[in-house]
Amino acid sequence: MGLFDSFKAKQEEQRKRNPDNLPTQGQLTLRILVGGYLFYLIYQLYTGGALENTGWRLAIIIVSMILFAGFGAYFLYNGIHAIMNRDYFDPNAVPSDPEKADTAEEPAEPEKEEED
Numbered sequence: 878m879g880l881f882d883s884f885k886a887k888q889e890e891q892r893k894r895n896p897d898n899l900p901t902q903g904q905l906t907l908r909i910l911v912g913g914y915l916f917y918l919i920y921q922l923y924t925g926g927a928l929e930n931t932g933w934r935l936a937i938i939i940v941s942m943i944l945f946a947g948f949g950a951y952f953l954y955n956g957i958h959a960i961m962n963r964d965y966f967d968p969n970a971v972p973s974d975p976e977k978a979d980t981a982e983e984p985a986e987p988e989k990e991e992e993d
Contacts, residue, residue, distance in 0.1 A: 894966075897966075899964065899965050899966040900959070900965055900966065901965055901966050901967075902960065902965050902967070904965075905956045905959050905960050905965055906956070906960075908952045908953075908955065908956040909952065909953055909956035909957060909960075911949075911952050912948070912949040912950070912951070912952030912953035912954075912956065913949070913953065914949075915945045915946070915948055915949030915952070916945070916946070916949045916953075918945055919942050919945050919946055919949070922938060922941070922942055923942070
């Protein structure tokens with residue numbers, strides 16, 4: 878159970894550092910790649926002769942192409958929009974809240990020797 882306890886402790890620490898639950902830049906990049914892959918699947922269905930089917934198969938293929946286009950556009954737009962507006966969680970950033978800044982470690986200033 879020690880493994881799960883440390884995992885839960887890390888999750889709690891991340892929740893405290895990211896209270897808005899924003900995605901990281903890597904997660905947004907992955908969403909953009911997934912959106913692009915969905916459009917690639919549409920292209921493969923279109924050029925692969927899938928539209929030559931008839932009946933229910935054609936209807937299912939057309940519905941899946943529409944769903945892929947919708948989800949792909951959603952992932953692409955939201956990922957690109959969030960990255961361009963810098964609306965993501967950066968775990969290496971210095972907190973901007975004064976309350977959080979007190980807990981952050983500040984670099985020590987070198988002591989100056991007084992000259993007589």
